[in-house]
Amino acid sequence: MLNDTTNPKHRAEAVSLRPEPYVELFRLTLDRQSNLVLCLTNHPTIQWNGITWENFPLVFSGFGTQTTGEQTRPKFQVANPNGLFSRYVADNVLKQAILERFMVLRDDLTDGRVEYLRNKWVVNRVVNLNRESIAFELRSVLDGVRYTLPARQYIAPDFPITSLS
Numbered sequence: 001m002l003n004d005t006t007n008p009k010h011r012a013e014a015v016s017l018r019p020e021p022y023v024e025l026f027r028l029t030l031d032r033q034s035n036l037v038l039c040l041t042n043h044p045t046i047q048w049n050g051i052t053w054e055n056f057p058l059v060f061s062g063f064g065t066q067t068t069g070e071q072t073r074p075k076f077q078v079a080n081p082n083g084l085f086s087r088y089v090a091d092n093v094l095k096q097a098i099l100e101r102f103m104v105l106r107d108d109l110t111d112g113r114v115e116y117l118r119n120k121w122v123v124n125r126v127v128n129l130n131r132e133s134i135a136f137e138l139r140s141v142l143d144g145v146r147y148t149l150p151a152r153q154y155i156a157p158d159f160p161i162t163s164l165s
């Protein structure tokens with residue numbers, strides 16, 4: 001996760017013996033047509049990047065990469081007070097909803113700097129739904145049914161060490 005960044009501050013925190021804590025901010029885009037977006041955090045309500053991130057009970061778990069390089073499908077569980085999300089499940093609005101996780105260093109958050117690490121997933125399915133909470137299984141944006149990438153060709157301008165002999 002941290003080895004993809006070019007920001008030296010994030011690289012230094014990744015190898016530090018006493019790293020500064022990250023604050024996790026979650027943006028859940030429920031419906032892209034109507035621009036229905038929830039900006040949530042499990043920290044106190046924060047104003048960052050021109051957006052108010054509301055304190056809301058949530059749990060994000062299961063994020064990681066297996067030894068084969070395959071990414072796991074994390075779970076995102078959020079409170080469902082009085083069945084708030086139940087209508088969206090019944091109307092099939094949550095299908096293909098997007099969840100973005102922004103990891104911001106605490107100093108960057110308090111100073112208002114817009115530097116972060118970001119992960120993005122698509123809601124695959126609703127794992128659990130009741131009047132208290134809703135849990136989603138997430139998948140990578142590239143992880144889809146019958147989704148194939150074109151074969152990569154290793155030819156000269158992109159790869160200078162290849163030869164045409």
